[in-house]
Amino acid sequence: MESILLLFTFVLAIFLGFELISKVPSTLHTPLMSGSNAISGITIVGAIIAAGAIGEGTISVVLGTLAVTFATINVVGGYLVTDRMLAMFKSKEGDKK
């Protein structure tokens, strides 16, 4: 039953994603990609659990630690570079501030 509920969540989230993303103007498509890339680093949650579950086997901890590293690069780098890009988008009125 649990997997059906997860599947249900998945399907609804896909629809929500389509609605949200189709409203993003093409001007912002590059920041959208790097920003959503950072969001896909959410896999860090699974990675942290695997890396912290010491005592359940060395291999899974090693794999988990590697996963934490990669996912963190993805998250930190993704958000920072998106912020750097979006900071450059200035309005005409913004110049006067």
Added chain:
Amino acid sequence: MRESLTQIVYLSYILASVLFIFGLKMLSSPSTARKGNMVSAVGMLIAVLATLVHQDIIGYQFIIAGLLIGTAIGAIAASKVPMTSMPEFVALFNGFGGIASLLVGWAEYQRILTAGVDIPIATSLPIFLAILIGGVTFTGSLVAYGKLSERISGKPVLFGAQQVVNAVIMALVLVLGLMFVFRPETNYGSFIVVIILSGILGILATIPIGGADMPVVISLLNSYSGLAACAAGFVITNTVLIVSGSLVGASGIILTKIMCKAMNRSLTNVLFSGFGSVGSAKGADVQGEANPITPDDAYYVLESASSVLFVPGYGMAVAQAQHVVRELGEILEKNGAEVRFAIHPVAGRMPGHMNVLLAEANVPYEQLVEMDEVNPSIETVDVAIVIGANDVVNPAAREDESSPIYGMPIINVDHARTVFVLKRSLASGFAGVDNPLFFKPNTRMLFGDAKASIQALVTEFKES
């Protein structure tokens, strides 16, 4: 106590998901986008902090090590990367997301094996999907990174039995995958082979795709990295992974669709035939006299123009001309003209790339307009200035049915009153197609280096 802690963790995940959704919603306007990105980052922070109190976590040393190393690499890379290299940067990071999801799936499989309990299909199937999608995303992204950063040739690599080889590998993945899914406890070998084959599949799927089609590929890999996170979410039955992964997956699919439409090609066409390697059709031969113009005369035309439209292509960024172009735009605006920049969806090397490059040169975002916005009123434009763009303004896409780019949506600059084309010579564009725009009666060719030509115009304005 333990019960309520678990509940708090799950409530935090709901909060994180809501923040991701709000963050993406705020990306719908450049004025709120930066805040949106921060909202999304706060969501991620909450998700990470909540996970740290998870009941399975006993030791923190490896988590902290991973977090520190990852943060250092990510932060340095993000602050160093130049805006022109954004496509390969995003490609590489997609790959990291993919490998992370693969590793999460693998670690969980390993953990359950060690614990010695039965693995239900509801777990083994998503493990298979996580390693498959994650593996394809990882190596595919590395190849895309190599091509975009020109570390490897951007030309499509095609070999004879390619389709057959791909089909065989796919079949193998499927057979071994099914064996693993139904008997995960005893099929460690097939599991490892599936990981290796996924990696090979990612490489084989990306090498036949040409450099010009890379925007489609990174959009698609973006989607895969989200779906891989989704699969990892099913493995560890965690909703925040599923929700965020689906949002990213949907985003990548939409961008892929937009890119394909802008190139008038189907996804299958992009994925399975190297552009330029098949097309022998050159389109009708274009003959005629191109009318050159000097910066001096161009200045007089611009001086009296009341509406100017810049149409930049990636060539402008290669010449690093965006800063002088912005300067010319400001001068024209002071002179009373309406100045806009029309941007074709495939103008840069990834969706929206050109906008970022112009924003970096301080062009206000109100001046950046989309193709569909500018085309209906293009007749009222006095001067359209084409800089480093070619195929996206080629009227053959509209008029010449034998042209390989026929049907591709273009910016109809030839309908403007006057068109200036800044170009070194009359050579054809990326797609190797002749451009009849150069020979239209209302077109004037401003030959020479784009940056120098614009600079000359700026000087003319300043001296008068």
